[in-house]
Amino acid sequence: MSAEERILKVLEGINEKILTYSGENMMEDGTLDSFELIEIVSQLEEEFDIEIDAEYAVIENFANKETIISLMKKLLKE
Amino acid sequence: MTINITEWLDKTAARFPEGLALHDEQEELTYLDYRKKALGIARSIIEKNIRHEPVIVYLEKGVNIPVSFFGIAYSGNFYSPVDTVLPKARVSVMLSVLQPKLAITRHGLSKSLDDAGYKGERLFIEDICPAEDDEAVVTSARSDRGEISGAEDLLYVLFTSGSTGIPKGVSITHRSVINYIEWADSVFSFTEHDSFGNQAPFYFDNSILDIYCAAKSGAALYIIPKHLFAQPVPLLSYLKEHRITTIFWVPSALIVPAKLHAFRNVDLTSCLKRVLFCGEVMPARHLSRWRAALPDVCYANLYGPTEITDACAYYIVDRGFADNEPVPIGKPIRGVEMYLIAEEDGKIRRVSEGDSGEICVAGVCLSPGYYHNPEKTREVFVPNPFGPGLMYKTGDIGRYNVHGELEYISRKDFQIKHLGHRIELGEIETAADSVAGVSRSCALYDSVRHKIVLFAETSNTSSFIEESLALLLPDYMIPNKIIIMDEVPINCNGKIDRTLLQEYIT
Numbered sequence: 318m319s320a321e322e323r324i325l326k327v328l329e330g331i332n333e334k335i336l337t338y339s340g341e342n343m344m345e346d347g348t349l350d351s352f353e354l355i356e357i358v359s360q361l362e363e364e365f366d367i368e369i370d371a372e373y374a375v376i377e378n379f380a381n382k383e384t385i386i387s388l389m390k391k392l393l394k395e
Numbered sequence: 396m397t398i399n400i401t402e403w404l405d406k407t408a409a410r411f412p413e414g415l416a417l418h419d420e421q422e423e424l425t426y427l428d429y430r431k432k433a434l435g436i437a438r439s440i441i442e443k444n445i446r447h448e449p450v451i452v453y454l455e456k457g458v459n460i461p462v463s464f465f466g467i468a469y470s471g472n473f474y475s476p477v478d479t480v481l482p483k484a485r486v487s488v489m490l491s492v493l494q495p496k497l498a499i500t501r502h503g504l505s506k507s508l509d510d511a512g513y514k515g516e517r518l519f520i521e522d523i524c525p526a527e528d529d530e531a532v533v534t535s536a537r538s539d540r541g542e543i544s545g546a547e548d549l550l551y552v553l554f555t556s557g558s559t560g561i562p563k564g565v566s567i568t569h570r571s572v573i574n575y576i577e578w579a580d581s582v583f584s585f586t587e588h589d590s591f592g593n594q595a596p597f598y599f600d601n602s603i604l605d606i607y608c609a610a611k612s613g614a615a616l617y618i619i620p621k622h623l624f625a626q627p628v629p630l631l632s633y634l635k636e637h638r639i640t641t642i643f644w645v646p647s648a649l650i651v652p653a654k655l656h657a658f659r660n661v662d663l664t665s666c667l668k669r670v671l672f673c674g675e676v677m678p679a680r681h682l683s684r685w686r687a688a689l690p691d692v693c694y695a696n697l698y699g700p701t702e703i704t705d706a707c708a709y710y711i712v713d714r715g716f717a718d719n720e721p722v723p724i725g726k727p728i729r730g731v732e733m734y735l736i737a738e739e740d741g742k743i744r745r746v747s748e749g750d751s752g753e754i755c756v757a758g759v760c761l762s763p764g765y766y767h768n769p770e771k772t773r774e775v776f777v778p779n780p781f782g783p784g785l786m787y788k789t790g791d792i793g794r795y796n797v798h799g800e801l802e803y804i805s806r807k808d809f810q811i812k813h814l815g816h817r818i819e820l821g822e823i824e825t826a827a828d829s830v831a832g833v834s835r836s837c838a839l840y841d842s843v844r845h846k847i848v849l850f851a852e853t854s855n856t857s858s859f860i861e862e863s864l865a866l867l868l869p870d871y872m873i874p875n876k877i878i879i880m881d882e883v884p885i886n887c888n889g890k891i892d893r894t895l896l897q898e899y900i901t
């Protein structure tokens with residue numbers, strides 16, 4: 318399974334609406350709440366065995382599934 | 396003795412006229428401006444000859460809401476804030492309960508009020524001029540009001556979820572708020588050097604501590620932009636930048652920075668002095684993270700439903716807790732009695748020491764009841780068998796721990812706390828049952844994942860149900876997950892088998 322597929326699987330497990338969300342800010346739209354944000358961070362940390370610093374928990378990085386994937390790609394490269 | 400909350404603003408504006416009073420993303424007001432604007436609102440209301448009436452405040456969150464609250468109080472009326480993002484159907488129900496003759500709003504929101512069926516007069520916040528001859532306005536308003544400016548008059552009506560689908564308007568008097576704020580001030584010793592970082596929406600009663608403790612002490616009230624609460628580092632940076640000394644948040648808001656270890660990124664040791672929380676259970680493990688990062692801060696757990704003026708019990712954290720230990724709700728605040736009761740054959744008795752029982756509250760904090768709803772009022776505000784007056788049956792189960800501190804255990808019915816909001820699951824079910832094609836539904840709470848789950852017996856799709864519910868319920872009541880079933884399981888009594896469904900989600 319590719320990294321992207323693994324990320325999508327984590328997101329689907331937490332809130333399947335994330336996968337079909339086509340807007341620009343799912344936190345502001347109410348698709349994603351703060352508990353789910355925490356869950357996403359924790360589960361991605363576990364899935365990829367990395368630590369995601371709190372500074373990355375900003376709306377721009379969790380605006381939709383594409384921004385989450387691109388954040389993770391950046392963190393996995395580091 | 397204070398008999399009207401406006402006296403605090405009078406005194407503070409005289410003591411600290413140039414002190415910062417209110418701050419939001421667009422605007423800042425000094426105490427002098429705060430009072431003048433409030434008096435301008437009062438004058439406009441008085442000119443309409445409206446008294447003893449509910450005035451709704453229909454504005455987006457910002458400095459103009461507390462200003463309107465004070466303006467309405469100066470005018471001898473009482474306020475009821477209505478969230479501008481609520482579905483029209485829900486606003487309409489609230490309006491039918493309140494029957495308001497006046498709304499404070501802005502031009503851009505006026506059509507939404509029309510759409511919700513509002514027919515009363517409107518005051519547009521943009522058109523109201525601050526009252527320059529303020530003393531005359533106050534003097535004339537107060538002498539005109541005569542006896543109605545007393546402490547027993549209503550200050551506000553706030554709506555809470557109702558199990559039958561109709562939200563209940565909880566009325567609260569000046570007297571109850573004065574008792575609560577004077578108690579909070581005596582315990583936490585707020586001064587003009589403090590700054591409050593407000594999280595609670597102004598239609599939620601946690602905000603009254605922020606608004607009125609600030610106005611009484613001369614502290615500044617910073618209205619924190621909502622979007623920051625999901626971004627822990629910018630949130631803590633905001634607190635640091637504005638030198639916030641006091642926060643009174645729901646635990647849901649405190650959990651995010653704790654869980655993501657945001658304290659590593661922002662050091663708040665030089666500014667934050669008090670962290671108060673209320674509105675839902677504070678998990679001990681997250682409290683421990685706050686305490687480890689900021690050990691010199693005063694942490695306090697407050698407890699109470701809207702019906703008893705925000706909080707009637709408190710516990711100042713004085714020790715560490717294991718992750719699975721409950722953080723106590725402590726002891727009653729000044730002027731409040733609390734009892735743990737059991738009911739058998741219609742008789743109420745206090746439970747034995749160490750046993751659990753329903754938490755009942757009596758004293759100055761009690762609401763006079765639900766606005767224009769004597770039936771619901773009689774159900775939960777009952778004659779106090781242990782003292783004078785009435786007591787309020789909270790529906791919460793509690794017990795005293797070995798330290799003699801009260802602990803919250805659970806609800807005795809289907810009320811939940813979700814993201815700090817009090818929700819009757821029955822209200823979600825009533826809304827779901829009203830959706831075309833739904834023959835039966837059951838709403839449950841997954842407290843581990845913090846999700847509302849709705850089971851619906853229908854041939855419709857979950858997205859259709861969700862879209863329909865969005866027209867009836869506030870955002871925070873929309874189920875996070877909707878499970879469509881051919882048949883909802885029924886138990887031997889012919890009722891929906893909630894136990895089986897609860898097992899299914901956990």
